[in-house]
Amino acid sequence: MAMTEQEHPLNNDVFKRFRALVYRECGINLTDHKRAMFSSRLQKRLSHLGLTSFQDYYDLVVGGHSDAELTTMLDYISTNQTEFFREPHHFTFLRERVLPELAVDKTVRIWSTACSSGEEPYSIAMTLSDAIASPSTWNCRILASDISTRMLAKAATGQYSYEKINSLSSDLVRRHFLLGKGNHRELVKIKPHIANMAVFRRINLMDDRYPIKSLLDVIFCRNVMIYFDRETQAKVLARLSRYLKPGGYLFIGHSETMQGISDAFHYVAPTIYRKQE
Structure with a gap:
């Protein structure tokens, strides 16, 4: 019972x-x-x-x-509600604003701080793959972290129910997903060229230091700070800023704000901030 x-x-x-x-x-x-x-x-x-x-x-x-x-x-x-290309304006900004700024060095480092079951980092990877004319000539790395080991294990499989991709275009699905057959026909799997961009690792944002060696171009920290009080928000933002390049971008969730919490970033667009140079 x-x-x-x-x-x-x-x-x-x-x-x-x-x-x-x-x-x-x-x-x-x-x-x-x-x-x-x-x-x-x-x-x-x-x-x-x-x-x-x-x-x-x-x-x-x-x-x-x-x-x-x-x-x-x-x-x-842990709350693990997510979807592919959630808050799509972030991916538009990444494609149209961020990547052109990095075109000279052809290197991009992005951190998805609360990746849950992987939809966010894979959405980032798909954006990079579609936006870059010759992806093989770029050095693209996505760090995908979460506090939940269960979600990280699920994310690393790159496997999802078919309903997860219902809102995606057929062209995008064709380019980046493998469709299940037979007993697995209701499942899809991220293709290797997308999956290989992401590295999954357990990181607790409350730790004083994070296991990150290279400064980042973009940090996705979306729908995370809503679970913190203002004191914790300020501490986490201060830590995140240490791992972001001067001029690097921070994306937050639509229900979150930076106002009165951190002066390390300046406003660029709704839910998009840039580290002071």
Whole structure:
């Protein structure tokens, strides 16, 4: 019989402990109205582990000899809603404004900071492939990161349900996707020339330093800061700016703002900012 939330009640004191832990580890601000969501998403995990209370689960997460269960918990509570070419004006700007600026060196470095199941970095790769006349003459690298190891594993497969590409043009699908056959006819897979541009890696934006050696031309940090309070937003933006070239671009989500949070960037267009040179 499936467990219900009533069988694993989450009282306010224990939720406060989880809230402090999640905030400290990944910056997500679990407000009171997210308590039901938090509880619901972790019910199956408690049942799987044979635990009878959220207090027992908290003790397991903080008392373990590794961060494995903490990582698993963050996987469960992460929000992973995305689609190909979400907020399309960013990809238009990338194609029409950013790439011409990089045409001399023919090198482009882009970071998708919250790549989820991979639609964003693959959309970036498709944009680069279609916009560059001779892609083989360019050095194109996309770093795709997320805090969820589960989503990173899914993204790395490059495999999606057919409904994920319903909104894409038939020409784009033909160029960049392999269509499943037989028992896999409802699936599609990213073609190698697109998949090979992306490298997937787990990165926690709350870490003081990121494993990035080369400065970046563009950072996609979209629909991430909405989960942070203003103090955390400011800290993350300060870190991101260290890895962006002077004059590099930062793309944020349509419901996010930089106003009053960071002076490291100046406004270019709605949801598009540029690092001060």
